[in-house]
Amino acid sequence: MRNEIRRLREERGLSQAALGGKLGVSRQTVNSLETGRYDPSLPLAFTVARYFDLTIEEIFHDDR
Amino acid sequence: MTTAETNAPTAGTRWTGAARLLVATVAAAGLALLVSLGVVLHQYGPGRMWLGYLGGVALAVAAFVVAGWRVRRSPDRATPLERALVHAGDERDDDVLTRSLAVVGIVAMPATAVATVIMAAGAPAVAVSGVLVWGLLMLLGVAFAVINRRR
Numbered sequence: 139m140r141n142e143i144r145r146l147r148e149e150r151g152l153s154q155a156a157l158g159g160k161l162g163v164s165r166q167t168v169n170s171l172e173t174g175r176y177d178p179s180l181p182l183a184f185t186v187a188r189y190f191d192l193t194i195e196e197i198f199h200d201d202r
Numbered sequence: 203m204t205t206a207e208t209n210a211p212t213a214g215t216r217w218t219g220a221a222r223l224l225v226a227t228v229a230a231a232g233l234a235l236l237v238s239l240g241v242v243l244h245q246y247g248p249g250r251m252w253l254g255y256l257g258g259v260a261l262a263v264a265a266f267v268v269a270g271w272r273v274r275r276s277p278d279r280a281t282p283l284e285r286a287l288v289h290a291g292d293e294r295d296d297d298v299l300t301r302s303l304a305v306v307g308i309v310a311m312p313a314t315a316v317a318t319v320i321m322a323a324g325a326p327a328v329a330v331s332g333v334l335v336w337g338l339l340m341l342l343g344v345a346f347a348v349i350n351r352r353r
Contacts, residue, residue, distance in 0.1 A: 159278070163293070
């Protein structure tokens, strides 16, 4: 699933590890999220949205 | 501190007394069971199989201890496999481990059936069982690596 996580992270000058720490996940998970290889669970999607102060739909884009 | 930050892996996480006691009890019971199986092998097993078995147990325990130490000391530098070994992974680590175990589970049924047929045909049971166990363990390792890379 396409998403804006990388752009949002870079706008805030955060490393993947730093963002992972904020979200409670590993650096590898942040990388997998950004590359679209891993889709987050609903709780994690809400955590990401809350962190960036955006809605889930503004961050994650369903390509179907 | 947000909920996510409190859940984030941190170095030197403190365990409660009850958690420590539970982990120590389970670990001791598991170790006692494994050593007991070694004693049974020593009494009834062929050749020096018990030595190889205890060596394998020691290796597995050492791997678990090292993984647990690395995860507690530097959770950000621990690998997904280490986090999975000590059940300290995030949701993606759990997903990778679950899918890897599912692959092993799917293969285990027909593999056991084939092993049974081979043993019924006269092949030595200990050798066939050993190949089956090691084969499934290797499959778990390969499946974990592949799925971790693809997820």
